[in-house]
Amino acid sequence: MLSSDTVPEYLYKRTGGVVGFLEWLIEDGYREAVDRGLESVAEGLLDSVVIIDLTPATDRAPDAGITSLC
DSSP: OTTSTTHHHHHHHHHTTOHHHHHHHHHHHHHHHHHHTOSSOOHHHHHTOOOOOOOTTOOOOTTTTOOOOO
């Protein structure tokens, strides 16, 4: 599902190409699908996922999952 049709473009638009945001979107999307008893994740479901948490207590960093190549 993640590499078919227009999904790569959709994911890029939702995350701005930030790997950490992509990780959150996929993780939270699948968690939401399980909570709703769904067997797949579609763009409509991902549209309902908020990936930028502006609360000060968040432990998420936008660069999560990025490692240095140097």
